[in-house]
Every structure is written in structure tokens, then in C-alpha cells.
Amino acid sequence: MRILLTGAAGQLGRHLAPRLAALGDVIGTDREAGDFRCDLSDRRLLDKSLARVRPDLVVNPAAWTAVDRAEDHPEMALRINRDLPGWIGEWCATQDVPLVHFSTDYVFSGTRDEPWAEDDRPAPDSVYGRTKLEGERAIEASGARALIVRTAWLYSHFPGNFLSAILTRAGRGEPLTVVSDQVGSPTWAGHLADAVIELIRRHDDLGDGVQRFHVAGRGRYSWHAFAELAVARAAEAGVIDAPVAVEPIASARWPQKARRPAWSVLDCSRYERLVGRPLPSVGDGLDACLTNWKEDAAC
Template structure:
């Protein structure tokens, strides 16, 4: 089986590539790297790449993930988060090729005390959230057989995410100030990649059309609580020299262009029922990530 992996240079793509290799031949692409380079925002170039690779499965973690910049650059966010999934879906539907796509907790908003389920009504508050929801709908409209995996608060030891940002500052001994009134379930990219492979091993049981599945770390905490936990664990693992202070702050006092959901917890019971496997805890994910971080820096 030949698998096309987009966004191969991103944090999720870099975790997915070796794991997807257990299922078949992986062909990677990204704007500046991979087995071949491709500007995925250009449909002509994308169709040319698809024609060259002729994949039996498409896995698409490529996305516009700059949440605040999306408010200023909505056209680019929509190009990658709505148009690209729709183009992939159309190509896949025409050739009966399955597609795996990733979405986000940011399609939801509102206050509650239980996790969001796959069938709950979305109500995105930001350009980024709307663009990701429109990507889901574009895949649905394409008629492709697709698995859409929604996740939340994704992090890794690679640069460009919340964890790497705060630990880089903590390593320099800087005090941290972190929002305390946004609650979610931090998700290690390694656990998400493992979950996708597990779902793909069972893809024959998914049926036709679009299947949505939630996967996030098992646990509920604020960004502030996660930062405190991460700093303490990073010091214990020797990733940073010593813990630093982590001060809480309200979202209203932390200016950001895009509105974030106050409640980003995802209900992952559908994944657990389908696979028969529990979702790993936030703490286990953090431990796995920090172990990779220390190994990569040694």
C-alpha cells in the first residue's frame, strides 16, 4: 500500500511518518521538504503530485495552524484548511481512495462540564475554527470515504507549539504567565499518531462516507495547570535546569486576536469503544514527549 503523507515537516507529520511505515510505503510531501516538495495551496500542483504518487491512502495533517494570524489572513487559512481537504476529497472519491484528515476542538464553543462529542453541534468562534469546520464539510460534500480525527491542544518536542515555547523560556529561567480560564485536554502528537495507526488497522470496520472520531489526552486541565505540570516534569527529567514560577492570568487580560474556546475537552468514548483501547492520560503523554525531548537533545 502506498500512503501519501502531507505536511510531513509538521509536528504531527513527523510523528506519523515512521508509524505509517508499519502499514506500507510512505511518500512524504511538504512545502520545503519530504520525498518531493509541493505547494499544497495550488490545486494544479497538488493534482500533479497526486498523479505522480497515485496513493492507495491519503493522510492529511497539513493545515494552517497560526490561529491569530488567520484573523488577518483568512484567505490563506481557508485555502489550506477548507480548499485543500476538499480537493483531496474530490480526488479520493473519484478513485475510491480512503482519506484521513485532522480537525480541531476549535470547531466548538460554549460553556459545559462534559466533553464535546462527535455529533455535538459545532459553533466556531474564530477564522481558524471556521476554516477547519469548512474543511470537514468540504470532505463530506466530496463523497470521499474519509476519517476525520478531531484533536485538541496538540504538542510535541518539536518547535512551534505551546509546550516547546514555554519550556524554551523556562530553560532560560524566565517566569511564565499562562491563561488559567481555558480548559482542555493536552494531546501528545506521538499518542495521536499511534491512535491513527490503530484506526487505520481497523479501517475496514469504519464503513463508507465520513466518520468523525475524537482523540485527545485523557484529562481535563487549564493551560496554566498544564504549564505547571510540564515545568515540574521537565525539571525532573533534566530537560530544563530547574522549575520556574508559572503565574495564572485571565484570558481577558491576555490580548489575542482570535477567540479561543473556554471549554475544549473532547469526549473520546467513541474511539475507546471502536478500538477497545483506553485513551492515554495527559501525564503519560507528557512523559513520553519529555523522554523524546531529552533523547533528541543528547
């Protein structure tokens, strides 16, 4: 099986690539890296790449994930988060090739006491959330056989995410100030990649059309609580020399252009019923990530 992996240089793409290799030949592409380079915002180049690779499966973690910058650049966010998955879906539909696509907890907003399920009504509050939801709808309109995997608060030991940012600062002995009134499910990219492999193995049994699954770390944390846990465990693991103070702050006092969901805990029971076991906890994901951090020293 030939597998085209977009966004191969991103944190999720870098976790997916070695796991997908167990299923077939992986051809990775990104703007500046991968087996070949491709500007995925250019449909002509994307179509040429698809015709060149002729994949049996397309896995698409490529996305515009700069949440605040999306408020200033909505057209580019739309092109990557809506148009790109729609274009891939159209090609997959004509070739009868399955597609795996990733979406986000940011399609939801509001406050509630229970996790969001796949069939709950989306109501995004940000350009990023709206464009990701429109990407889901573009895939549905394409007629492709697709898995859409929504996840939340993705982190890894690679640079460019919440965990790597706070632990880099903590490693320098700098105290942290972290938002305490946004609650979600932090998810290690490695566990998300493992879960996607399980879904791909079962894809033929899931039926036609679009199937949605929520996959996230088991548990619920505020950003502040997760930061406290991360700093403590990083010190225990020897990733940083010593814990630093982690002070809470309200969202209203933290300057951000885009509105974040106050509650974005995801209900992952559909996935867990399918595979017959619970997803790893947030703590287990954090420990696995810190092990990777020590081994790779990527940050």
C-alpha cells in the same frame, strides 16, 4: 500500500511518518521538505502530485494552524483548511482511495460541564475554527471515504507549539504567565499518531462515507495547570535545570486576536470503545514527550 503524507515536516507529520511506514511505503510532501516539495495551496500542483504518487491512502495533517494570523489572512486559511481537504477528497472519491484528515477542538465554543462528543453541534468562534469546520464539510461533500480525527492542544518536543515554547523559556530560567480560564485536553502528537494507526487498521470495518473520531489526552487541564505540570516534570526529567514560577492570567488580560474556546475538552469514548482501551492520560503523554525531548534535544 502507497501512502501519501501531506504536511510531512510538521510536528504531527514527523510523528506519523515512522508509524505509517509499518503499513506501507510512505511518500511525504511539504512546501519545503519531504520526499518531494509541493505548494498544497495550488490545486494544479496538488493534482499533479496525486497523479504522480497514485496513493492507496492519503493522510492529511497539513493545515493553517496559526490561529491569530488566520484572523488577518482568512483567504489563505480557507485555502489550506477548507479548499485543500476538499480537493483531496474529490480525488479520493474518484479513485476510491480512503482519506485520513485532522480537525480541531476549535470547531466548538461555549461553556459546559461535559466533554464535546462527535455529534455535538459545532459553533466555532474564530477564523481558524470556521475554516477547519468548513474543511470537514468539504470532505463530506466530496463523497470520499474518510476518517476525520478531531484533536486538541497538540504538542511535541519539536519547536513551534505551546510546550516547546514554555519549556524553552523555563530552560532559560524565565518565569511564565499562562492563561488559566481556558480548559482542554493536551495531546502529545506521538499518542495521536499511534491512535490514527489503530483507526487506519480498522478503516475497512467502519463503513462508507465520513467517520468522525475525537482523539485527545485523557484528562482536563487549563493552560496554566498544564504549564505547571510540564515545568515540574521537565525539571524532574532533567530537561530543564529547575522549575520556574508559573503565574495565572485571565484570557481577557492576554492579547490575542482570535477567540479561543473556554471549554474544549473532547469526549473520546467512541474511539476508546472501538479499540477496547482508554487513551493515554495527559501525564503519560507529557512523560513520553519529555523522553523524546531528551533523546532528540530538538529544542
